Amino acid sequence: MQALTLAIFDLDHTLLDADCSVHWAAHMQDLGWADREQFARQHAALMADYGERGLDMHAYLDLTLAPLVGRSEAEVAVEVQRLIAEQLLARVYPEALELIASHRAAGHTLMLVSASEEFLVRPMGLALGFEHIHGVPCEVRGGRYSGRTQGLLTYAEGKVHCLENWLMRQHVEVQQSYFYSDSHNDLPLLEWVSEPRPTNPNARLTAEAERRGWACRWLNAAA
Secondary structure, eight states, X not given: OEEEEEEEEOOXXXXXXXXXXXXXXXHHHHHTSSOHHHHHHHHHHHHHHHHHHOOOHHHHHHHHHGGGTTOBHHHHHHHHHHHIIIIIGGGBOHXXXXXXXXXXXXXXXXXXXXXXXXXXXXXXXXXXXXXXXXXXXXXXXXXEEEEEEOSOOOSTHHHHHHHHHHHHHHTEEEEEEEEEESOGGGHHHHHHSSEEEEBSOOHHHHHHHHHHTOOOBOOOOOX
16 A cells, blocks of 8 residues: 655635635625625624534525526636636735645645635636645536535534545555645644644644644744
8 A cells, every 4th residue: 555645734724815715705796796794794693603603504605505506617716717817826825835845745645624614615726736625515506506515525523434445545654744735623633644734723723732742833824
């Protein structure tokens, strides 16, 4: 069985000085796909709840996927590419690009695993040169979005399950593994890898990293 070194990255606030789902939500409102006032009110309520008890991922996805119901994959893909080109690529940390390049030069297998929707994560990952890309899968029927997710949510413990399923399908084993993330929600995968790398960590992850003796890294945004 082939043994490999994995370099795994989160996307939002780790490689990107932004949250691509938040930018996408704003873009949908600009397009008129979502009612601005109603969407903002529901989104604010979910974020307030997140601060108290943690994010209800299912409720969040119900909100953000509702504007896509009945829309074609092609229509959504055009707007995603527009968002990436006009807003998101400029928000990538320059040091993140250097970090990705250093792992690639070392012969490591690159993987992007994000809790954002796969139709956002995949083109963003391809633009950054990733080989293996995983986001929240969104159901498509007859070429159109249903507004529902499909399969495993790549959030918290779901990222570990996603990785383990991928390893089984690839028939490979891991000899060394890195994971770069900003969020305490990613503690399950940070614990799984041999080389946890808290990157731009939030307050809860910073405290946990200090307790565990993990070195933290902060990337500088582009000027």
